[in-house]
Amino acid sequence: MSTPDAPRSGSRAAAKERTHVGLLDAAATVFADRGYGAASVGEIARTAGVSVGALYAHFPSKQDLFLALMDRRRVAEMAAAREHLADGLPSALDALERQVTDTADDERAALLGAEAWLYAVRDPGFGADLAAHHERLRADLLPLIRAERERRGVTWALRDEEVAAVVLGLFTGLVQHRRLARDTVPADLYGRALLALLDGLATGD
Structure with missing residues (x-):
């Protein structure tokens, strides 16, 4: 049979971690530039290069x-x-x-x-x-x-x-x-x- 799932799961976990870190880095930039109130999740997601849905998958709010x-x-x-x-x-x-x-x-x-x-x-x-x-x-x-x-x-x-x-x-x-x-x-x-x-x-x- 074909390759086991472990490497694929590891790749998914690594990609998820990269997205998580990227969102935090983007948030640091946007919050500092815009202030908390004016910052939007849409701008943070765009800065991180992901969708708003992906952002909410990592952070509920x-x-x-x-x-x-x-x-x-x-x-x-x-x-x-x-x-x-x-x-x-x-x-x-x-x-x-x-x-x-x-x-x-x-x-x-x-x-x-x-x-x-x-x-x-x-x-x-x-x-x-x-x-x-x-x-x-x-x-x-x-x-x-x-x-x-x-x-x-x-x-x-x-x-x-x-x-x-x-x-x-x-x-x-x-x-x-x-x-x-x-x-x-x-x-x-x-x-x-x-x-x-x-x-x-x-x-x-």
Whole structure:
């Protein structure tokens, strides 16, 4: 008989994955150029070179597509953070500082972040989804925070979950400030601030 189905299935899976990635890449371009509200699924599909039906086969709605785009960035950033922090915070400072400056200096990333916040404030449903996204970020960061506390052998004045929230807030705030006024956020500020924060949290117990 003829060839087995496995290679054919593998080819279909690879094509599906290429379409998925292409849609996310196209969405990043269109959302950044048009803004979330003005962006249409039709334009995203055209930019990706697929039909609107193909887009909906991967993402049930424009909101799902936007959230998937943000989640892709979360996964990539947290994978990098885990790698950088494997030997503790001091050895990771240069890489973490580059994450701040690279994010702030990336116009597309800045626009997508601004769009997410603006739409979340205007739309309670999207706001709830964005809050869930931030909770996933905190959950990803929590083991790294706990590992750093244990490496230092100290007790902190805040719970690990609270430290994770503050660390993420510091990252977001410095990215925004650097985007607006580059000179106010030197490249090494995030690292120095993180060290000062964690050193100051130690209770001495």
